Amino acid sequence: MAAITFDGVTKIFAGKPAVDSLSLHIDDGEFMVLVGPSGCGKTTALRMLAGLEEITTGRLLIGDQVVNNVLPKDRDVAMVFQNYALYPHMSVAQNMGFALKIRGESKDVIRSKVSDAAEILRLTDYLDRRPRALSGGQRQRVAMGRAIVRSPQAFLMDEPLSNLDAKLRVEMRLEIARIQRLLGVATLYVTHDQVEAMTMGDRVAVMRDGQLQQVARPQDLYDRPANDFVAGFIGSPPMNLLRAGVARDGDVTLSIAGQSVTLPERLASPYHLANGEVTFGIRPEDIVVGATGLRARVERCEALGAETLVHLSLNAKGASQHLVAKAGPRTTIVAGDDLAVTFALEHAHFFDVTSGATLRVGS
Amino acid sequence: MKTRRSVSPGRIALFVTMLAIAVAMLYPFWVMITDSLHTQSQFISGSGFSLGSWRQLSAALPVGRQVLNSTLICTVSIFVILAVGLPAGFAFAKLRFRASSLVFLGVVSAMMVPLQAIVMPEFVNITRIGLTSGYFGAVLVYAALGTPFSIFLFTTYFRGVPDELVEAGIVDGLGYVGALWRLVVPIAVPAIATVTVLQFIQIWDDLLVGLLFIQNTADRPITVGLAALASGRTTSIPQLMAGSFVSALPAMLVYLGFQRYLVKGLTMGIDR
Numbered sequence: 001m002a003a004i005t006f007d008g009v010t011k012i013f014a015g016k017p018a019v020d021s022l023s024l025h026i027d028d029g030e031f032m033v034l035v036g037p038s039g040c041g042k043t044t045a046l047r048m049l050a051g052l053e054e055i056t057t058g059r060l061l062i063g064d065q066v067v068n069n070v071l072p073k074d075r076d077v078a079m080v081f082q083n084y085a086l087y088p089h090m091s092v093a094q095n096m097g098f099a100l101k102i103r104g105e106s107k108d109v110i111r112s113k114v115s116d117a118a119e120i121l122r123l124t125d126y127l128d129r130r131p132r133a134l135s136g137g138q139r140q141r142v143a144m145g146r147a148i149v150r151s152p153q154a155f156l157m158d159e160p161l162s163n164l165d166a167k168l169r170v171e172m173r174l175e176i177a178r179i180q181r182l183l184g185v186a187t188l189y190v191t192h193d194q195v196e197a198m199t200m201g202d203r204v205a206v207m208r209d210g211q212l213q214q215v216a217r218p219q220d221l222y223d224r225p226a227n228d229f230v231a232g233f234i235g236s237p238p239m240n241l242l243r244a245g246v247a248r249d250g251d252v253t254l255s256i257a258g259q260s261v262t263l264p265e266r267l268a269s270p271y272h273l274a275n276g277e278v279t280f281g282i283r284p285e286d287i288v289v290g291a292t293g294l295r296a297r298v299e300r301c302e303a304l305g306a307e308t309l310v311h312l313s314l315n316a317k318g319a320s321q322h323l324v325a326k327a328g329p330r331t332t333i334v335a336g337d338d339l340a341v342t343f344a345l346e347h348a349h350f351f352d353v354t355s356g357a358t359l360r361v362g363s
Numbered sequence: 364m365k366t367r368r369s370v371s372p373g374r375i376a377l378f379v380t381m382l383a384i385a386v387a388m389l390y391p392f393w394v395m396i397t398d399s400l401h402t403q404s405q406f407i408s409g410s411g412f413s414l415g416s417w418r419q420l421s422a423a424l425p426v427g428r429q430v431l432n433s434t435l436i437c438t439v440s441i442f443v444i445l446a447v448g449l450p451a452g453f454a455f456a457k458l459r460f461r462a463s464s465l466v467f468l469g470v471v472s473a474m475m476v477p478l479q480a481i482v483m484p485e486f487v488n489i490t491r492i493g494l495t496s497g498y499f500g501a502v503l504v505y506a507a508l509g510t511p512f513s514i515f516l517f518t519t520y521f522r523g524v525p526d527e528l529v530e531a532g533i534v535d536g537l538g539y540v541g542a543l544w545r546l547v548v549p550i551a552v553p554a555i556a557t558v559t560v561l562q563f564i565q566i567w568d569d570l571l572v573g574l575l576f577i578q579n580t581a582d583r584p585i586t587v588g589l590a591a592l593a594s595g596r597t598t599s600i601p602q603l604m605a606g607s608f609v610s611a612l613p614a615m616l617v618y619l620g621f622q623r624y625l626v627k628g629l630t631m632g633i634d635r
Contacts, residue, residue: 052530073536085527089549099535146535 001185002063002153003028004049009058011044011210018044020210021058026154029184031177033201035191037233041210042190046156049188050079062153073102078147079156083163084139086131086146093118093127096145117145120179137168144176148183155180155187161196173200194234198222206230228356231281231349237309239349240287240323244280246273254280257314257321259294263345271350271359278359281349284309287325289333293342296323300335308333312341392611399605406601416601423602424588425581426609433584434613436498436573437566440505441559444513447506448558449551452517453543457529467518473511478571486575500576505566513558520554521547556624560617567614585610 004026011019019041026032034042047053048060051072059066067075078099086095096117097110105113118124121141131139140160147155160176161169177200180187191197197204198218206213206221206229214226225231231239245255252263252273263273289310296312299322308327313320325341327333350359398406405411420426454460455467485504494500524547532542548555573584589606592598618625 050530050534052533072533073538077534079531079534081527081531083525083527085525085531087528087531087546098532102536102541146531150535 001028003030003061004154004186004188005059005061006045006049007059007061009045009048009060010056011041011048011053012056013044017041017210019048022207022210022212024205024212024215026186026188028186031180031187031189031200031202033189033191033197033204034207035194035197035204035233036207036213037192040207042192042207043158044210045207046079046158046188046190049154050077050156051075076150076153077156078150078152078154080143080147080158080160082159084131084143084160086139086142088131091128091130092123092134092142092145095131095142096127096149099146099150113149113151114145117149120148120182121145121175136164137172140164140172141175144179148179151183152185155185155189157187157189159191160189161191162193169196176200195236198234204234206233208233224358224360225281225349226358228279228281228351231351235283237284237324239281239283241351242280242282242314242321242323243353244278246275246278248273248275256280256294259314261294261343261345263348267345267348270361272361273350273359277353279351279353279356281351282323282343283347284324284326286344286347287323288342288344289325289327289339290342291340293340296339296341298333298335298337298339301327301331301333303329305329312339314341392608395604395608395611399601399608401601403599403601416599417605419599420602420605420609424592424606426585426588426606428581429583429585429588430609430613432498432582433567433586433610436501436505436584437563439498440502440509440566441562443502443506444509444562445555445558447510448513448517449548449555450540450543451510451514452521453539453547455514455518456521456524457526458539467514470511471515474515478508482571482575489576495576495578497579497582498577501572504572504576505562505569509558509562509565513562516554516558517551520551524550553624553627556621560621560625563617564614567610 006022006024009019009022010017022041022045024032024045034045036042044053048055049062051067051070055068060068062075062077087098090098093111093114096114100110100113114127115124118127121144123138123141123145126134126138126142131142134142140163143160157176161172164172173196176189189196189200198221201218203215204218204221205215208229214221214230216224216226221230221234225234225239228241232241242256244261247253247255248268251265252268254261254263294314296314299311299313301311302309306329308329308331310325310327310331310333312323312325314323333339351357352359399416400412400414402411402413402415405413451470455463455470485507489495489500489503494503528546529539529542532546533539537545567584568586570586570590573587574590577583577587585606589603589610592603592606
């Protein structure tokens with residue numbers, strides 16, 4: 001087992017950087033989730049670690065060894081693919097023991113390791129079956145089994161749950177996290193699903209356009225996003241990002257869609273807020289619907305059972321901005337209602353309009 | 364409860380058409396078998412039954428030896444075609460290298476060149492390097508003619524194999540050669556069967572290459588033997604029919620044996 005370090009790693013495809021100067025350290029035993037939208041470079045980063053893509057510049061280390069020019073077979077990493085990539089002509093046991101067989105392990109060792117892994121993954125009854133005779137969840141577990149029998153230095157997982165239905169995905173999410181903690185192997189897990197990122201990772205790295213945006217513990221990522229992209233990507237529904245005017249005179253007056261909100265000095269002080277414009281961020285659960293506050297019209301409601309998402313339009317003096325608030329499950333709010341909303345400003349965020357970076361002091 | 368398919372006029376027309384095609388295809392075999400069971404005089408008179416032509420055939424031709432020659436030539440040629448076609452198809456389908464599309468186009472365009480167009484230059488070449496005495500010259504020519512098609516077929520087939528399967532093998536500790544032989548070839552049986560059957564039939568039935576490139580009469584295949592039989596001053600039709608049946612039988616058996624893979628191999632890609 002070993003730590004993994006991306007040290008300024010860049011990958012250029014057709015003259016454009018798919019991964020741009022990525023620096024990321026994954027501790028031994030840590031579960032790191034790499035998350036971002038399609039095409040952000042997360043899978044390319046994973047494939048470079050596996051040795052399936054060459055590195056254009058930078059250094060990639062597994063433990064203390066630079067592996068830029070080390071062949072995949074000599075890196076001692078195990079990978080779980082999105083479509084599992086099970087060998088269709090082999091049984092489950094043969095699939096799981098294949099890497100050990102290539103390594104020249106004895107039949108007894110292979111049998112014993114496969115049997116142990118099958119027990120952890122609850123696959124003992126399926127060892128003689130071919131992959132085509134298994135369900136999606138079972139195939140996924142076989143793919144996991146193929147990785148864990150090797151006792152590798154690191155696990156690499158490329159969206160391994162994306163082919164499963166919603167219920168199974170939740171089950172396997174817990175299962176993978178359980179097995180990773182049991183084995184304590186450094187893991188790089190790639191996903192575009194922010195729920196997987198938040199629930200599985202010890203830390204989460206957010207990528208966009210090949211560049212790392214922020215690395216933090218899931219709750220820190222949620223509470224203190226480094227920029228408006230992370231703020232909008234993490235959280236479901238995402239943070240509301242509204243254009244706001246700032247007028248500073250002791251307290252701060254925010255002008256949102258032609259309406260004013262006063263931000264007390266004690267809440268404004270953690271941010272660099274100067275007169276001008278900022279991006280004001282507020283999460284849906286931090287919006288309170290009541291009798292007083294900013295005037296808003298309900299555009300539509302989405303009842304999700306446990307809660308209701310209320311889509312609102314803030315309108316005044318010809319300006320209009322859209323936001324989403326959360327209401328209780330049995331709310332009486334309906335589309336077309338005119339409401340007043342207030343913000344829990346102690347949870348508000350402010351970002352630079354141009355760069356998108358947080359205006360929090362010390363960030 | 365079983366439900367009976369309705370017998371529509373369209374289905375009847377289809378059945379009749381298929382029956383007519385089957386009769387047209389099988390009729391030559393019927394003629395071959397029935398005519399071989401006559402003597403020459405019975406054949407002319409149109410009645411009688413005799414196994415005489417079969418006995419004469421084995422006296423006139425070294426049938427066993429020539430069938431063995433054909434089998435050897437086919438087997439070795441197909442082995443060479445597969446040994447070249449499988450790695451080349453894998454490389455074109457799965458590896459990224461400079462100008463691969465152009466090279467692939469060049470290889471595939473070789474399929475368009477008819478044997479007759481290159482047979483004389485090939486003959487000169489093979490004669491110059493002294494390979495016309497045994498089987499080897501013919502094997503080389505057959506391999507050269509069959510390889511472009513096999514590369515085309517394997518490339519198409521391997522493009523349908525997920526890249527992740529190969530990559531999983533690479534991460535598990537295989538090289539590209541290991542991934543080809545241990546992961547890809549075992550699931551390429553339909554493509555291998557297709558190449559084998561089509562090349563077997565083509566090589567087994569060929570006369571020209573055997574006639575030109577195998578100068579030693581003892582090494583000649585069955586098709587050349589039958590041609591010699593037909594070119595005598597008097598030709599015994601029943602004897603020729605018996606020889607033709609012996610010649611056609613292996614190709615039919617190979618076809619029937621691999622038929623289910625052949626359909627899969629030729630229709631691959633349609634269901635994706």
